[in-house]
Amino acid sequence: MAEERVLSSKTVYDGRAVKLRVDTIQLPDGRETTREVVEHRECVAIIAADADGKVLLVNQYRHPTEKKLLEIPAGGIDGNEEPAEAVRREMQEETGYLPRKTERLGGFYSAPGFCTEYLHLFLATELVPSQLYAEDTQSITLVRVPVADIPGLITSGRICDAKSIAGLLTYLEYQKSR
Helix, strand or coil, X not given: CCCCEEEEEEEEEECCCCEEEEEEEECCCCCEEEEEEEECCCXXXXXXXXXXXXXXEEEEEECCCCEEEEECCEEECCCCCCHHHHHHHHHHHHHCEEEEEEEEEEEEXXXXXXXXXXXXXXXXXXXXXXCXXXXXXXXXXXXXXXXXXXXXXXXXXXCCCHHHHHHHHHHHHHHHCC
């Protein structure tokens, strides 16, 4: 299968969280077209499972959707930080817990049709209270959900963001193999 070839690339926006570029590409049949690409750093997405068989979710307002969403904890990987380090930091910032144990469950692209963001999916367990304050996490509410409730929360639309759905479904399959 022939791939698209980049003929030129132009950055049209360079912001705090994302960069937008427009690539002129050549298709396998020789035609030229453009692709708009949102560049975003790699992130971690976390399934935080407590000793009581519940998953810790965060309820937070998301400006682009103009509503609060129930999600798994997640966040960007800073600088030279390893994904497992980012898991620990994000867990402290968003949930107030520090995992003593982390395990990589896989990974996925959030929206590969237009975005470079890749999410490393981790399972965080053996949680201990450990608050790390971050300036943009005051409005996050922690919600503990029984694992058995996850499918219903997804099918009802209560959990409706792609990373949470992908992460939670991966976790449910992971649990079957244990």
